Amino acid sequence: NAGVTQTPKFQVLKTGQSMTLQCAQDMNHEYMSWYRQDPGMGLRLIHYSVGAGITDQGEVPNGYNVSRSTTEDFPLRLLSAAPSQTSVYFCASSRITGFEQYFGPGTRLTVT
Amino acid sequence: AQSVTQLDSQVPVFEEAPVELRCNYSSSVSVYLFWYVQYPNQGLQLLLKYLSGSTLVESINGFEAEFNKSQTSFHLRKPSVHISDTAEYFCAVTITGTASKLTFGTGTRLQVTL
Numbered sequence: 001n002a003g004v005t006q007t008p009k010f011q012v013l014k015t016g017q018s019m020t021l022q023c024a025q026d027m028n029h030e031y032m033s034w035y036r037q038d039p040g041m042g043l044r045l046i047h048y049s050v051g052a053g054i055t056d057q058g059e060v061p062n063g064y065n066v067s068r069s070t071t072e073d074f075p076l077r078l079l080s081a082a083p084s085q086t087s088v089y090f091c092a093s094s095r096i097t098g099f100e101q102y103f104g105p106g107t108r109l110t111v112t
Numbered sequence: 113a114q115s116v117t118q119l120d121s122q123v124p125v126f127e128e129a130p131v132e133l134r135c136n137y138s139s140s141v142s143v144y145l146f147w148y149v150q151y152p153n154q155g156l157q158l159l160l161k162y163l164s165g166s167t168l169v170e171s172i173n174g175f176e177a178e179f180n181k182s183q184t185s186f187h188l189r190k191p192s193v194h195i196s197d198t199a200e201y202f203c204a205v206t207i208t209g210t211a212s213k214l215t216f217g218t219g220t221r222l223q224v225t226l
Contacts, residue, residue, distance in 0.1 A: 004155075033213075040121065042202060042218040043156075058213075090155055099144060099163060101214065103155035 006104035023091030032074040036087040114139035118217035135203030
């Protein structure tokens, strides 16, 4: 199993550009989520999904969109990038009734 | 809503010394508690968890944490640290029955030196 994979590893965007961060898991997990990690702030939940076709907002959803058309994939879209979205983004997955979240290696995004 | 406080942003310690990383939580309902570890340039890995039962939980690499309901704490301890324990440690909480929606603390960076 590859576990949770994320692409790209690094990305630089200009203000106003859009892009999609990819996340995939091969563990047949129902639950998937996106976090952003900023210095001194820990991880904050952006969006999550409890299954294909079902998504919901987390703590910091503004400026981001998600969709879940398959169990495996959970892409995160930045609609119009802003410098405040400079961060490290982590995708995670778990079973609905499981208690361990499996994290991807992260995407380091810089918005100039 | 629940919250997690990790008061120590950095903890420097010498190799083979004991260490305690503090975690306090706030919630009006029952919770599950977790410690995750993040090694440099990697994602997070589950270190240990408290769901129910014995309040003392242990990891395979010598860490332990004790759930203290009266003090709303879940401190992480290790009696003798190794250089390889250098990492950032995150305490996390979720409400029982919603096991997947975690709230994280701000993290504690453990720096082990010779």
